Amino acid sequence: MNYLPASFLVASMLLLGCAEPDVSLSADNGATATVADAAHNSRNALDWDGRYEGVLPCADCEGIKTKLTLQQDGRYQLESQYLGKSNQVFREQGTFEWDSSGQIIQLQRPQPGGDQFFVGENRLWQLDMAGQRITGELAEQYQLHKAPPAELASAPLAGTRWQLTELMGQPLSANNPAYIVFSSTEPRVYGNAGCNRFFGSYELNTGQMRLRLSGIGMTQMACMQDTIEPEFSEVLQSFDNFNLTDDTLTLNRARMAPLARFTAAGPAEK
Known part of the structure; x- marks a missing residue:
């Protein structure tokens, strides 16, 4: 199995200094990660399983072309390609876990970095190492969008x-x-x-x-x-x-x- 290069970790850490600790998320508009009703959260209220795609910011390349597939049984498959740097596609698979709020998943990866995502309606937001929303000029680029079933x-x-x-x-x-x-x-x-x-x-x-x-x-x-x-x-x-x-x-x-x-x-x- 090919493990992802260190630049994936670096890209996730670059904007840590820009993240405000009181910033939180919601499934609808990215506003709060606090779940008022534990019976109604991303895990049990959204059709979250499927494949998500996008180009995430990269510290030393043009962007990380990413495909992340989440399955109902708690397994994931991740594909990453470092645009402008290499044509190689890095692949890994494993399991993921939900946090206690039922809003955030964490990939159980052999190497930490870029492994937490807030689960929204047909979208995933990549979080920083502290599990917070990334802010700054590139904030909106830390998203993956769900591929339609037809695709x-x-x-x-x-x-x-x-x-x-x-x-x-x-x-x-x-x-x-x-x-x-x-x-x-x-x-x-x-x-x-x-x-x-x-x-x-x-x-x-x-x-x-x-x-x-x-x-x-x-x-x-x-x-x-x-x-x-x-x-x-x-x-x-x-x-x-x-x-x-x-x-x-x-x-x-x-x-x-x-x-x-x-x-x-x-x-x-x-």
């Missing part, structure tokens, strides 16, 4: 050949035959489990990042050597959600580490 639905899960590159945390050779394809014209899934071909149906809920396979069948060819087929077949039956980035697909179960990781290998054969 998520058009993500290229279907119609792509996803090559299996990691199984149960173990990297696989680039020439292994296992892959999976989700049809773009009907809810049909097929692929290679390592020796035999499999096929079946799938149900997809992009809003909740849920994916389920059903009616899985498999050819019965005799495999002449040990394959990953038993382990991969078990994953196909046991995963219950997924993560999707530009060219990486992971199949997951609950909050566990990814059971399988795939890389886009081009369009599926017609």
